[in-house]
Amino acid sequence: MSVDILVVEDEPGLSRMLATTLSAQGYTVTTAMRADEALARVAVDDPALILLDLGLPDRDGLSLLPQLKARCQAQVIIVSARAQESEKIAALDAGAEDYLTKPFSVAELLARLRVAKRRRQEAEPVSQRYRVGELEIDLEQRLVVLAGEAVKLTPKEFQLLAILAQSGGRVVTHAQLLQAIWGRHHSDDTHYLRIYLRQLRQKLERDPGEPRYLLTEPGVGYRLAAE
Incomplete structure (x- = not known):
């Protein structure tokens, strides 16, 4: 059953x-x-x-x-x-x-x-494409498009965005993100995340101070918005 x-x-x-x-x-x-x-x-x-x-x-x-x-x-x-x-x-x-x-x-x-x-x-099969609003992420092609225009990201910025996209709207904790991108010895270096999230929001958000796509769960982690 x-x-x-x-x-x-x-x-x-x-x-x-x-x-x-x-x-x-x-x-x-x-x-x-x-x-x-x-x-x-x-x-x-x-x-x-x-x-x-x-x-x-x-x-x-x-x-x-x-x-x-x-x-x-x-x-x-x-x-x-x-x-x-x-x-x-x-x-x-x-x-x-x-x-x-x-x-x-x-x-x-x-x-x-x-x-x-x-x-x-x-999750079945694992999607390689993510879309919400005007934001499109193609993980296979490593391509990010906002309002029809390609957005150039650094490797670390794309890696962070990809992890959030693959989580499909679920909150990813600071420790999970840090270990996945920088390794287990950096699990307390949350300032790394603040820096890269700020850079991503500058590139992807119309108003970085009121983000639509890259959302914060205070004290816990981050998630990518899901429609």
């Missing part, structure tokens, strides 16, 4: 609300209230997406995350009351695709689900 969404949430009222809301939107939904139950459900249901609370009664959701990722191909969105930047970074570094802080609106949740669904669809 394959379902659209597995909701891993130990608060009964919220779990019921999520299941009812998502079912009304046409998703097939199953629920779990404990980590051991979530692992069992993954084996049976093979969900396309998992909404994962971190505060589970039998273990911390963060420690559960790698096991879930190892057992299925689901996109994982953390749904948690923990709003600290360190918690978000840890979850994203551990493999979560997104992080939604409680309380949240149904509209925001549904928007995140649409992005996750689109990202999953685009």
